Amino acid sequence: MRVLVVEDETTLREQLAAQLRQQGYAVDAAADGPEGLFAGSEYPCDIGIIDLGLPGLSGIELIRKLRDQGRRFPILILTARGRWQDKVEGLEAGADDYLVKPFHIEELLARLNALMRRDQGWTRPVMQCGPLQLDTRSQLVHIDGESVELTAFEYKALEYLVLHAGQVLSKTELSEHLYDEEADRDSNVIEVFIGRLRRKLDPQQRLQPIETLRGRGYRFSLDCHDVSASNGENTL
């Protein structure tokens, strides 16, 4: 899951990038508008976090430019002033949600999750794929009610596969969305990684959730649908 962070304040940007990486995201960080525009246009981002008060090119203009270029990934805006004028302007320009600074990282992650799901057409937070259940809020994976231990990166990769369930994802595409520009991207790495994920999810090889299509890539082959959270909470 690849996220673009455009924030001019160095401390906050680095903090944010570190926390997102810790959550298994691949992060492209940009310090100003033009840099953000370059990254947003060139890299296959899955989601963007854009500060409204940017030097060089304001956040609003940046969003407008990205949208004009046909970039459709969901965008979350960060605004320092909680004024509705700013929020409305940002959403009007093409952003999908806002967050007022300062914020809790949990809140940001929840918003990112919701936006990612929504972007792929899922409205509810829990995905049920046969016996496999993936809760995007608690980031927990269960198979037949048994919890599966995954690292943050493995979870993100699985989430990406589940959100794109039924679609063929090439190795390049997958590695582009799972690793950022700085990472060493080798097709072997992805093969090894998918192998490890398969062993964790399906040690007996009876489910075979991740299908290999020779020469084309991978496909998450279980049928998925979104459900309300299992603990009886209200849905969003």
Added chain:
Amino acid sequence: MTMSLNRRLLLAASVVLAAFFGITGLVLERAYRHSAEQAVFDRLQGQVIALIAALEQHDDGTVYLANALAETRFFTPDSGLYGQVVRNDHRDSWRSLSLSGDEIIAASLARGQQRLYQTRLKAGLPVFVFSLGISWDDKAVFDRGYTFTVAEHRQAFDEQIAAFRRLLWGWLAAVAAGLLLVQGSILRWGLAPLRRVAVELMQINNGRQQRLQQDYPQELRGLTANLNALLETQRLQLQRYRHALGDLAHSLKTPLALVRGDLESSRPQQALVREQIDHMVQIVDYQLQRAAAAGRTALATPVSVAAVAGKVMDALDKVYYDKGMSAECLVDADLQVQVDRQDLMELLGNLLDNAYKYGRHRLLLTAEVSAATDRSGPVFECCVEDDGPGIDEHLREHVLQRGTRIRPDVDGRADETGAATVGGQGIGLAVVQDIVAAYAGRLSIDRGRWQGARICVYLPLMDMPA
């Protein structure tokens, strides 16, 4: 620098007066000169007739003075009146003594011909001349005809014209000066209220008074009323900022003290620090938002409620996309209110955000302006209701209390069970309430048609001074 009003008006009046009196003077002078010239020629004609009556012709055709002339100036040298009779063949002539050897240059005229003109005597004296050609019928044999000429020195005429001119321009100048003086005083009197405004503004500047107090003429009332409204808005804004700043500083001290105490303790608790930071963030947000409300002013440009509401609802539709709320906006597309645009957006943003947050499936926004009555001006009424759990009666008072007593959640949306509490309503409603207060308005909470929360605001609008 721009010319003062006084100077402009005086300058314009002076130019008009100068043009008017200048043209009048020229016309009068010309008319007078014309009639004076006419009078001179009439007189000269009379003298010629008298001369003809006094002169007789000898049988040989020469002329002589047969009868005495009444006009004695003919016999006084250089008297200014000159007579001359010349036979047209220049064989005979008679000249008055007053010419003393000089001569009037005059062309010979046939019988019945006459000429009026100005010329000079041979010696150079400027004169008016009247010549008449005559002949004596009964002595036709010798008769070649005579030209009778009378001339009068111009000096008297010129003096008369000069005297008239002095009188005319003197009077015109006096009248013009008088008119300007009157005009100046009218201006002074007419512009006095403006000077009073300036003086009062100076007083306000010096802090001696807070508003324009004097009674002003109707034409200025729009200006002074708006100035007062502006001053009042400014004053209230300043007051709000001062209060907000004071409240802010004051309310930050407690959490800061707690954080410091915790850090200095032997076992710092991260949770406490975190909680206090959240609290401080809320305080800062809230105080800044409430201070920023523009408040009621007569100068606000009218804004379209439907347009602002549409923008806010579009934005919220995106944010609460997953909920799939059906949001209805019952606002006349033409409805415009004189409320600061930012305030209106803040108001609708907070009210609608709560409705999207707590409503289950739908919400409704209504807005209208009630007509002015004898007791009050027009009132902007705006209600937002949803089909959520509503706000319990015993909590309403609590919610309506001003200030930060209610500890709002950081964000109600993250809290999916938050609908049961009023927490999330806190900061949004508190901001709404402060905007309402800035407009001297009113806020009400009850249950709407779906038994959910219905929150209405009533903002009295300003009547524009006529």
